[in-house]
Amino acid sequence: MEPLIEARHIVKRFGELVANEVERFEVRTGEVHGLLGENGAGKTTLSKILYGFYQPDAGEIRVGGALVRIATPAQARSLGIGMVFQEFSIVPALSVFENIALFMRALPAVLPRAALERRIAEVADELGMPMALEVPAGALSAGAQQKIEILKQVLAGMRVLILDEPTKVLAPQELTGLFGTLAALRARGYGVVLITHKLREVLEVADRISVMRKGRIVAVQERAAATEAGLLALMFEGRVPLADARGGARSMGGKALELRGVSTDALQQLSLHVREGEILGVAGIAGSGQRELGALIAGSTRPRRGTRLLWGEDASRWSIARIRQSGVAFVPENPLEIACVGELSVAENFTLGERRYRSGLGIDWPRVHADAQAAFARLGFRPPPLNAALRTLSGGNVQRVVMARELGKQPRVIVALYPTRGLDVRSAQAVRDSLRACAAQGAAVLLVSEELEELFELSDRLVVLRQGRLAGEFEPSAFAPEAVGAAMVHVH
Amino acid sequence: MSTDGTFWRAAWIGLAAFTAFGLILGIAGKHPLQAYLDTGAYVLGSLEGFTELFVRMGPLVMAALAVAIPARIGLFNVGGEGQIYMGALFATGAALHLAQAPSWLLLPATIAAGFIGGAIWALIPALMRVAGVANEAITTLLLNYVAPLAVAYQIFGPWRSPESSSYPQSPRLAEAATLPVLPNTRLHAGLLIALACLAVFAYVFHRTRWGLEMRAIGGNRTASQHLGLPVRAYVLLCMALGGGIAGLAGMAEVSAIQGRLVAEVSPGYGYMGFLVAWLAGPSARAIAGMALLFALISSVGDILQITQRVPFAVVNILMAAILFSVLCAGRRR
Numbered sequence: 166m167e168p169l170i171e172a173r174h175i176v177k178r179f180g181e182l183v184a185n186e187v188e189r190f191e192v193r194t195g196e197v198h199g200l201l202g203e204n205g206a207g208k209t210t211l212s213k214i215l216y217g218f219y220q221p222d223a224g225e226i227r228v229g230g231a232l233v234r235i236a237t238p239a240q241a242r243s244l245g246i247g248m249v250f251q252e253f254s255i256v257p258a259l260s261v262f263e264n265i266a267l268f269m270r271a272l273p274a275v276l277p278r279a280a281l282e283r284r285i286a287e288v289a290d291e292l293g294m295p296m297a298l299e300v301p302a303g304a305l306s307a308g309a310q311q312k313i314e315i316l317k318q319v320l321a322g323m324r325v326l327i328l329d330e331p332t333k334v335l336a337p338q339e340l341t342g343l344f345g346t347l348a349a350l351r352a353r354g355y356g357v358v359l360i361t362h363k364l365r366e367v368l369e370v371a372d373r374i375s376v377m378r379k380g381r382i383v384a385v386q387e388r389a390a391a392t393e394a395g396l397l398a399l400m401f402e403g404r405v406p407l408a409d410a411r412g413g414a415r416s417m418g419g420k421a422l423e424l425r426g427v428s429t430d431a432l433q434q435l436s437l438h439v440r441e442g443e444i445l446g447v448a449g450i451a452g453s454g455q456r457e458l459g460a461l462i463a464g465s466t467r468p469r470r471g472t473r474l475l476w477g478e479d480a481s482r483w484s485i486a487r488i489r490q491s492g493v494a495f496v497p498e499n500p501l502e503i504a505c506v507g508e509l510s511v512a513e514n515f516t517l518g519e520r521r522y523r524s525g526l527g528i529d530w531p532r533v534h535a536d537a538q539a540a541f542a543r544l545g546f547r548p549p550p551l552n553a554a555l556r557t558l559s560g561g562n563v564q565r566v567v568m569a570r571e572l573g574k575q576p577r578v579i580v581a582l583y584p585t586r587g588l589d590v591r592s593a594q595a596v597r598d599s600l601r602a603c604a605a606q607g608a609a610v611l612l613v614s615e616e617l618e619e620l621f622e623l624s625d626r627l628v629v630l631r632q633g634r635l636a637g638e639f640e641p642s643a644f645a646p647e648a649v650g651a652a653m654v655h656v657h
Numbered sequence: 658m659s660t661d662g663t664f665w666r667a668a669w670i671g672l673a674a675f676t677a678f679g680l681i682l683g684i685a686g687k688h689p690l691q692a693y694l695d696t697g698a699y700v701l702g703s704l705e706g707f708t709e710l711f712v713r714m715g716p717l718v719m720a721a722l723a724v725a726i727p728a729r730i731g732l733f734n735v736g737g738e739g740q741i742y743m744g745a746l747f748a749t750g751a752a753l754h755l756a757q758a759p760s761w762l763l764l765p766a767t768i769a770a771g772f773i774g775g776a777i778w779a780l781i782p783a784l785m786r787v788a789g790v791a792n793e794a795i796t797t798l799l800l801n802y803v804a805p806l807a808v809a810y811q812i813f814g815p816w817r818s819p820e821s822s823s824y825p826q827s828p829r830l831a832e833a834a835t836l837p838v839l840p841n842t843r844l845h846a847g848l849l850i851a852l853a854c855l856a857v858f859a860y861v862f863h864r865t866r867w868g869l870e871m872r873a874i875g876g877n878r879t880a881s882q883h884l885g886l887p888v889r890a891y892v893l894l895c896m897a898l899g900g901g902i903a904g905l906a907g908m909a910e911v912s913a914i915q916g917r918l919v920a921e922v923s924p925g926y927g928y929m930g931f932l933v934a935w936l937a938g939p940s941a942r943a944i945a946g947m948a949l950l951f952a953l954i955s956s957v958g959d960i961l962q963i964t965q966r967v968p969f970a971v972v973n974i975l976m977a978a979i980l981f982s983v984l985c986a987g988r989r990r
Contacts, residue, residue, distance in 0.1 A: 464885075465882065465883055485884075485885040487885075489884070502877075503880050504880055506873045506880055509869075509873055513869060517870070517886065526864070527864060528866050
């Protein structure tokens with residue numbers, strides 16, 4: 166049988182970067198095809214080519230056996246190829262029904278509402294995701310919005326669905342629902358491309374797995390033949406990430422960072438400190454004040470009450486610039502929005518706010534390049550082209566650039582919010598290793614994470630935030646998911 | 658205009674615009690070809706016409722810089738016109754009140770006063786923006802209507818020249834307060850000031866770390882703030898510099914063209930400058946080229962007024978035609 170879609174000899178370059186060099190990629194009828202690879206391996210680029218978002222520099226695409234040219238996403242959709250992006254295209258103020266109807270093709274001018282609603286409900290039930298149609302879509306959780314996106318595609322007549330990292334926005338218990346929907350789609354003959362860097366997911370739900378590395382598809386395996394170790398080796402060219410190795414005991418110095426009874430709009434009476442050489446983990450359910458804590462230490466907000474101290478000195482009124490100059494590094498949770506400038510090159514982003522690169526009226530570029538290369542090397546990251554505009558890099562690579570810049574200046578205090586979020590296994594481990602190395606060299610590290618395992622692995626001490634207050638403090642001997650989890654959600 | 662086809666692009670855009678404008682003139686029963694020939698003869702065939710092009714290019718470059726500098730950090734300065742008037746007002750004030758000062762001091766003081774006048778007029782919206790009170794695009798535009806009133810107050814009142822009771826204007830400025838003028842023409846040193854400003858802008862923006870920081874702020878203001886760049890200072894500085902340079906244009910008009918403060922300091926250079934800057938983008942050469950093109954358009958307007966008996970305002974149609982041609986061709990990135 167002809168594959169639903171087939172791409173051959175695809176080449177795509179962005180300037181000097183070869184993003185894709187794919188010999189063959191196909192999606193068959195009734196198949197969930199896992200597209201696996203580390204960040205920047207070219208998964209998103211390939212799918213955006215199939216969706217008409219990018220034009221390949223070479224190669225051909227066949228849909229149902231016929232040679233096609235997909236110049237725009239609209240053309241892709243008319244060929245039955247739909248894509249669900251990481252950022253959803255939901256109109257928050259419209260109801261679920263309206264969001265879905267908006268996307269359907271060839272509707273009459275006056276909507277046959279009752280008939281449409283029946284049809285939507287029918288398909289939703291079939292795919293195992295019943296939903297209320299009258300609520301505003303914006304009021305729903307990310308998981309529910311994702312269901313709307315999938316339903317939209319199916320009802321608009323798509324036969325091939327490309328899902329770009331669909332599990333990234335889901336809570337663990339929502340995964341089962343998504344995988345059930347994928348199974349239902351497969352049973353009805355749809356072709357699904359599941360883009361991910363998580364092994365567990367492809368092994369659980371994919372029929373076949375294509376592994377990408379450096380823009381190429383290096384292997385296509387049936388799920389039955391695939392093993393976790395084998396896929397890891399393919400993803401990382403045989404260099405499997407280091408096993409976790411807990412650092413030895415470190416000597417800790419004085420308090421590098423201290424908050425005394427600090428209140429802001431979102432934080433209340435918060436007192437905590439981090440010593441030199443110590444990693445303080447911060448746990449909490451999302452929205453408990455983690456972002457505000459980061460902003461407070463980085464200096465973009467000031468305490469309304471209480472005191473912020475750096476190395477024992479009252480830094481409550483210090484500006485962002487002064488705090489950074491004093492040796493505080495900050496990795497925010499949304500680096501592309503508040504930590505770098507997409508229009509500037511990687512190298513230019515390294516210089517922002519850094520006095521040491523000044524040279525006459527300009528910038529000491531050789532030094533910037535040398536420092537950047539060294540910073541990437543220390544983290545074990547493959548450096549991106551330093552003169553490429555940052556916005557051409559993948560999300561994971563942007564995260565790497567910001568990590569490299571912040572850790573590269575040998576900071577004395579590090580505030581890192583979700584530093585491994587969105588990174589593949591190996592990069593995440595490299596980030597953890599270097600946070601530990603920084604602490605070993607005497608830096609004070611405040612690590613906010615949503616993964617308890619990560620916090621347990623790294624922290625010398627752990628505090629729990631709940632609704633902007635301190636809800637518990639744990640020593641390593643007391644690290645247990647039950648106890649910490651209870652503090653996070655306040656169980657008596 | 659570099660070798661990468663930019664020149665030919667600009668040429669095609671110009672040709673399309675002039676053709677469209679000619680069609681409209683033709684429909685209105687005028688003679689576009691004759692008008693263009695007349696303009697060509699005036700611009701290329703007479704010293705006056707040729708130099709007049711550069712007389713107008715000066716204030717257009719300065720008015721464009723008034724827009725372009727704040728635009729690089731994402732601000733909209735629509736107030737070039739008002740800043741030109743305030744520059745003229747302050748420059749006249751300095752020239753009149755310091756008339757007794759040594760002559761070597763008078764001209765620099767007049768120039769500085771013009772700059773300060775324009776800068777103050779741009780700083781008011783900048784301060785409101787930094788304080789989070791009002792958007793600078795609105796406030797700069799509104800202040801355009803205030804500045805001519807301030808000028809009118811002075812020339813109808815305190816500074817009214819005793820020699821001409823019928824016509825409201827200030828007394829003539831002292832010889833030492835005027836910019837050097839090329840004999841037999843109206844071409845004056847203001848053009849040199851404009852080109853110097855343009856060169857400094859190009860150098861700073863493309864070669865220095867301040868230019869890099871401006872591009873960072875223009876690209877992502879929030880991130881720049883979080884990286885500790887002095888964003889507020891840049892807002893104030895870029896607006897003040899832009900306004901100041903527009904003020905220099907007003908100073909040059911008063912000092913070298915009119916010789917005194919009059920009610921109508923500028924024939925809309927501030928607004929034309931906005932178009933020039935918007936069409937040219939960040940390139941200094943494009944700003945110079947566009948300013949020259951708009952100077953030519955303004956000459957076309959003069960000729961049309963004389964030979965075809967249409968109001969000067971029809972050049973607005975030509976400017977619109979250019980704007981549409983550029984939009985159709987897609988804006989250069």
